[in-house]
Amino acid sequence: MKKIQLLSILFVLLVMASCNKDLNTELRYESYEFSGIDEDAGDWKPILISHGSELEIPAPSSEDSPEYLEEIEQAKSLISSMTESQKENLEFWTNNSVLRWNEVALALIAKYNLIPGPNVDESYTLPNPNNPAGPPPFPFSHPPYASRALAYLSVAQFDGLISAWHHKFQFNRKAPYQVDATIPHAYVDNGLPSYPSEGAVLATVSRKVLTAMFPLEAEYLASLEEKHLESLILSGENVQSDLEAGMKIGEEIGSIALTRASNDGMKYAQSPKAVSDSLRQAAFDRFGWQWENLESPKRPVGLTPLFGQVKMWSVPYVEATRPEVPPAPGSEAFEADIKILKNYADNMTEEYRRIANFWQDGLGTYTPPGHWNDIAGEFILKYKFNSIRTARAFAYMNMAIMDGGISCWDAKYYYYYPRPIQLIEGFETIAGTPNFPSYTSGHSVFSAAAAETLTYLFPQEGSIFKEWAEEAAISRVYGGIHWTFDATVGTTQGINVAQYTIDVAKQDGADN
Template structure:
């Protein structure tokens, strides 16, 4: 009887151990700007027994400020806070590097996470809370080895990319990274050696990816030449006139899906002037002009599917979204400055739009292009919500017509452009060797 009981306990222990392995094969997933995760495997970790006392001391010294940092950095996947930060920086950036920085944070964290997962399962270092019963765990228990710390990996990438493209932020983001690493130690889920190694790995990957993407943005200044004649956009300082010359990641070129030239906007203008606004149409226009729906929706879905507890899968979603934003932006701006399509308040100078007109050509609509792209991308990754996301894409496009700053033609071609870019990115996702989390995303009509 005792032998049987021991056998049952042993079998259960093995099963529990296997269940605690989170994505043990993620170290083999296909990367973007590095050769592979294995090529960046770290040397063996130091003996953790020498670091147990440091973890205990960190927990003993936790004060209210420390608890705030612990709770702040534990929210979401390792890249969540950094993706939110660079997304906002990009939206406020007036140069050409904002979109590139946003893309590199997403892709860099993914590539570095894959490298980290290769190292984790090469050495299987235990988490602090499993090595000494005095160590408490103050966050959800990670189901992966401790070395290197995945949150520190993300911090190393983000600090390096943000510091490179937004140098005024360098000191601030470095301080934040130190707070993050201290928080992971105090939480009982990482040894100091795990955080140091993770941070350095993230920095190394980010530097390689910054070097790899040199030349992605224009090296020369815009010559200031604008087309003349009827039907073209006119303005003093057009924004991002060379963005369409950026090198793309998935697309063969920025012009791969360039739409046909814009039509004469006479019918579009007549439709706009005859459009009957309602409270709902105005609300839709203001909503999409003032909210970053797609980033918020991605985070919501990651939380709903508990993918924030799965760093490799969360990083993959952030990476594909960042690449979609980048390639979609470049493709849309290629078309904008290929045609210099006129805005409604230029076509008819008596027209007064509901919101200020952006300082760049109208055809095709940027909001509609990126929404068409994200609607399809999210429908692939979260197929149960495809009707919802596709409806949101059309709502976003319609909002620009309702706001009076885009003709319907601008929106229609932009939605199609975005969907084509998304289709190319989805094909890349199907070839990266990762089984989708949802069984509904394995092909077929979504």
């Protein structure tokens, strides 16, 4: 399909192109016919609110009212004077802008996925949300942070669209191009009512949530919202009152999402050194081992020791998904694993190296959670999901990924298990060693949780998702970063976590 470029967000595409040379991270698609429009989606069960009717908007003017007819004339005037830049903008957003806002989020994650460097005295200053300009700038969008940003974005989008669908089919106001045949329609006709505008819901809620997650991008995100809103009128699908109603929903659901975020415990995840040291001592007292950070210079605290205490979406309590105790150093199982890792290191093939590099998703990339969002987008397009089905897919997958990350980090800092480089004399990795404990593998948990949820959403594709999740897990063993039991147990952990999310999804009414 035609590659669409928009100068105002060129840096998004450039950053995304740099995320992984093996990935096509910019989805190339045009307006398309949806596989269905889900007229009953306004009755689906939301996640943050009780029902789509909870967010109220005023009844729209009738299609023959003077107020509405004036809006039609204003839209026609804007369309008739459209510039080339506006036409490019119109093409960019298309009729499923959930995908575009997800791309924006992935690009911001990649941009801010940079470890804060040491000060002159080799001490470290942490990013501070109260002083986002830093130095260092806020946030450091590491995998736990990325999983959380994507979860809040997609859940807010999903709930906002449930509300939009409820009101759309309550009021059933026709789109401008259906009311006035002289108005050109830029997109494929899917027959959706226009009030409120689902695009306006997405533009406003996405700007609001992403601004909270990436405060230094406030001006940029506001400009994207403005361009997206403008495109909705230029497309022939909406008039100004459609936008205003959608923006009202977006503002309200965004505030509800951010209220949850402010109280979910993430602000405490990067704990002080004393807390981290107490976790390490507790693990040593229980098990007789402890992970040591082998960086130089060494950061005093591992990455987000208390992320395992952040509020989960679907799992009732984190211990419900905590895995079994890993093999004790010196045990038969442990020694067998050393042999496996040494064998991979001594017989590293091009294929092993390719797999390790492909799934690395390290600094300057959109992280493992972002990688699975990129994958999900391709299948959303393949099956021609409408915008509310798209938001639902991202919401449940990202809920499972975030819950998986919380469960994984709980295990990491409960067991505080050493990495191979610490316990195998002379052992070297082919990738940098992360500054947090080994068991279980974050890549494995994130990937298995995503793959299991995508298998529920796209059952006919389940075998490929599970194959990719297994490859992502073993990639960390090929890279020398993890033990094989980090990967295998982590995969099981991710599957178990995802089942809680899938159980919620099965009750939301979308499968009826």
